[in-house]
Amino acid sequence: MQRRTLLKSSAAALIAVSLAGPALAQDPLKVGFIYVGPIGDLGWSYQHDQGRLAIEEEFGDKIETVYLESVPEGADAERALTQMAMQGADLIFTTSFGYMDPTINVAAKFPDVKFEHATGYKRADNVSTYNARFYEGRAVMGTIAGHMTKSNKIGYIGSFPIPEVIQGINATFIHAQKVNPDVEISVVWAYTWFDPAKEADAAKALIEQGVDVILAHTDSTAPLAEAAKTEGVIGFGQASDMLDFAPSPRVSSIIDDWSPYYIKRVQAMLDGTWTSTDTWGGIGEGEVVIGEITDAVPAEVKAEAEALTAAIADKSYHPFTGPLNKQDGSAWLAEGEVADDGTLAGMNFYVEGIEGDIPQ
Amino acid sequence: MLKLERRPAPSRLWTAATPVLAVIATMIAGGLLFAALGKAPVEAIRTIFWDPLFGEFASYSRPQLLVKAGPLILIAIGLSLGFKAQVWNIGAEGQYMMGALFGAATGLAFYPTDSVLLFPAMVVMGAFGGFLWAMIPAVLKLRFGTSEILVSLMLVYVAQHIMSAASFGMLRNPEGMGFPGSRNFQHYPAAFNSELIAGTGMHWGGVAALGAVVAAYVLLTRHILGFHIRVAGEAPRAARFAGVSPVLLTSICLGTSGALAGLAGLFEVTGPAGQITTDFASGYGFTAIIVAFLGRLHPVGILLAGLLMALTYIGGELAQLTLNLPSAAVQAFQGMLLFFLLAFDVLANFRIRLVGSKSVKGAGA
Numbered sequence: 001m002q003r004r005t006l007l008k009s010s011a012a013a014l015i016a017v018s019l020a021g022p023a024l025a026q027d028p029l030k031v032g033f034i035y036v037g038p039i040g041d042l043g044w045s046y047q048h049d050q051g052r053l054a055i056e057e058e059f060g061d062k063i064e065t066v067y068l069e070s071v072p073e074g075a076d077a078e079r080a081l082t083q084m085a086m087q088g089a090d091l092i093f094t095t096s097f098g099y100m101d102p103t104i105n106v107a108a109k110f111p112d113v114k115f116e117h118a119t120g121y122k123r124a125d126n127v128s129t130y131n132a133r134f135y136e137g138r139a140v141m142g143t144i145a146g147h148m149t150k151s152n153k154i155g156y157i158g159s160f161p162i163p164e165v166i167q168g169i170n171a172t173f174i175h176a177q178k179v180n181p182d183v184e185i186s187v188v189w190a191y192t193w194f195d196p197a198k199e200a201d202a203a204k205a206l207i208e209q210g211v212d213v214i215l216a217h218t219d220s221t222a223p224l225a226e227a228a229k230t231e232g233v234i235g236f237g238q239a240s241d242m243l244d245f246a247p248s249p250r251v252s253s254i255i256d257d258w259s260p261y262y263i264k265r266v267q268a269m270l271d272g273t274w275t276s277t278d279t280w281g282g283i284g285e286g287e288v289v290i291g292e293i294t295d296a297v298p299a300e301v302k303a304e305a306e307a308l309t310a311a312i313a314d315k316s317y318h319p320f321t322g323p324l325n326k327q328d329g330s331a332w333l334a335e336g337e338v339a340d341d342g343t344l345a346g347m348n349f350y351v352e353g354i355e356g357d358i359p360q
Numbered sequence: 361m362l363k364l365e366r367r368p369a370p371s372r373l374w375t376a377a378t379p380v381l382a383v384i385a386t387m388i389a390g391g392l393l394f395a396a397l398g399k400a401p402v403e404a405i406r407t408i409f410w411d412p413l414f415g416e417f418a419s420y421s422r423p424q425l426l427v428k429a430g431p432l433i434l435i436a437i438g439l440s441l442g443f444k445a446q447v448w449n450i451g452a453e454g455q456y457m458m459g460a461l462f463g464a465a466t467g468l469a470f471y472p473t474d475s476v477l478l479f480p481a482m483v484v485m486g487a488f489g490g491f492l493w494a495m496i497p498a499v500l501k502l503r504f505g506t507s508e509i510l511v512s513l514m515l516v517y518v519a520q521h522i523m524s525a526a527s528f529g530m531l532r533n534p535e536g537m538g539f540p541g542s543r544n545f546q547h548y549p550a551a552f553n554s555e556l557i558a559g560t561g562m563h564w565g566g567v568a569a570l571g572a573v574v575a576a577y578v579l580l581t582r583h584i585l586g587f588h589i590r591v592a593g594e595a596p597r598a599a600r601f602a603g604v605s606p607v608l609l610t611s612i613c614l615g616t617s618g619a620l621a622g623l624a625g626l627f628e629v630t631g632p633a634g635q636i637t638t639d640f641a642s643g644y645g646f647t648a649i650i651v652a653f654l655g656r657l658h659p660v661g662i663l664l665a666g667l668l669m670a671l672t673y674i675g676g677e678l679a680q681l682t683l684n685l686p687s688a689a690v691q692a693f694q695g696m697l698l699f700f701l702l703a704f705d706v707l708a709n710f711r712i713r714l715v716g717s718k719s720v721k722g723a724g725a
């Protein structure tokens with residue numbers, strides 16, 4: 001009797017195991033994210049987390065998401081990624097440049113897990129890279145800035161002198177100068193992505209120099225808060241919409257929207273069609289969104305900015321179209337020539353007309 | 361009514377017992393915090409303290425404990441010598457960065473080489489970098505009477521800027537496509553601080569940390585210098601009569617803690633971190649202050665405290681992953697640990713009396 005029960009129960013166990021097999025295969029796809037800042041930063045990490053929420057919304061119980069926030073770059077990132085992979089993540093988005101080498105190292109140890117690294121340049125069979133063409137948004141901001149400045153001085157708070165930021169400075173200046181040949185641009189390097197105190201200091205220094213339009217490539221709202229203190233100074237939202245400062249000083253914004261890309265990649269995983277790719281989407285792909293242009297901007301300027309946005313979106317216009325010279329006067333792009341992605345990805349020079357040097 | 365009464369000497373029993381009590385109190389208060397966040401408290405505590413050691417993936421996380429604890433212990437041992445002598449080096453984070461920079465620069469200056477002398481030379485330069493950075497507050501204190509607390513702390517921010525400048529300039533990887541950061545030491549075998557036995561997490565930094573624990577223990581219990589350090593802290597006037605030179609003692613304490621922090625930085629940059637970047641420093645120098653006090657400034661205590669701190673880091677990460685705890689909750693949990701330790705310290709230095717009652721409550725007195 002007892003033996004029979006035993007046999008029965010072990011048979012039941014066997015059936016359970018064999019049933020669990022296919023059930024396991026239909027386990028939700030586990031998607032992991034690691035963020036360099038807290039998800040409440042209302043900037044870079046916040047926008048990536050919005051992307052995570054968007055895939056949860058889109059795919060419901062077909063997927064499950066996990067995340068780690070405020071993960072320092074370097075050794076800690078490697079451990080965090082390894083733990084995430086061991087906990088069964090199938091697809092992991094590593095959302096900061098400094099995660100590049102850790103991502104490649106961990107990906108080599110987990111060939112069955114797919115990785116997506118933001119803003120880097122190293123790929124492998126199971127590592128894709130993705131980035132957004134923020135400079136497309138800067139071209140629109142530059143156009144507005146060129147029209148709006150009364151002192152003909154616009155200021156730019158740079159985070160770090162890396163190609164992505166230099167693209168933004170160049171795109172801003174080129175388009176501001178196009179509509180206002182007298183315009184000058186001053187760049188202040190903050191050497192941080194997120195430090196409200198430093199960003200406020202940088203904005204203050206720019207305003208004292210007579211700057212009346214401020215662009216920031218750092219993620220906090222501090223530059224806008226600083227601009228709000230002086231009559232006639234305007235700025236733009238960066239990374240997220242920063243609508244709290246509308247209609248002025250925030251007259252428009254560049255929003256990072258990672259949702260379309262994340263949805264596409266998760267869909268590829270579900271379909272089994274995921275391959276290692278390098279994606280660099282912009283306004284056309286919906287990764288860079290221009291926030292609402294407020295009434296503080298004259299209607300004709302708004303119309304011009306919207307026309308430019310549309311032209312960039314349908315690829316009829318590229319923000320880096322010749323003739324353009326480098327800062328030292330040497331020729332870069334001939335009439336009608338368009339910058340290639342390789343040059344942009346490694347951009348380490350200013351275009352002609354920008355004063356000052358890029359720190360080396 | 362309760363009344364605190366100072367003990368003639370700190371109770372030895374309570375001195376040893378308070379860290380354990382603090383850990384237990386942290387677990388209880390942390391459990392309440394996690395429960396308030398809507399997470400199962402027991403499961404959260406188990407994830408933090410048990411899973412990294414004995415959980416499903418412990419074979420990975422146990423070695424990681426050593427990797428994380430190594431630099432904490434190495435730095436905290438150096439700091440404890442100074443703290444015992446009332447020399448307050450708060451800037452170990454800066455010395456850690458400078459050690460990493462000096463050592464890494466030495467290695468990169470000879471790139472590419474396969475000389476076996478390279479790594480030892482980098483180790484010496486790493487210790488020297490930290491030593492040099494710590495001697496700035498030492499000299500200023502001795503010469504002009506400045507506070508070593510402020511100067512060493514401010515020098516952390518200076519070191520951070522030098523770190524940034526180096527990763528964008530002098531030490532930038534020429535093959536890095538214009539991005540900041542040095543070459544990765546993983547691809548530079550002569551300069552790489554690899555695991556000594558694969559899969560154990562034990563690299564030269566861990567060996568150095570254990571060596572420092574033993575050396576500090578011997579120094580403090582067997583050596584006249586250790587005696588001087590203790591006397592200078594406990595009875596500065598008596599120390600002066602005993603012929604202890606404050607100049608020498610301050611220099612030794614700051615210099616040693618700087619050199620050890622520099623070593624920790626060197627082992628980290630050439631090993632787990634792999635490269636100089638703007639974000640290289642991730643707070644080891646500050647966390648080590650907590651470790652030193654949690655370990656009661658005693659070498660063996662620091663060894664245990666370093667491992668415990670590493671456990672909360674790795675367990676905290678696991679809890680974020682498996683239970684979706686916010687990282688701020690984990691940081692608050694670590695903060696509670698120090699808070700309770702300092703709070704329970706009252707019991708070591710004071711006894712609690714019930715005023716108006718004849719019975720004296722003071723267990724272990």
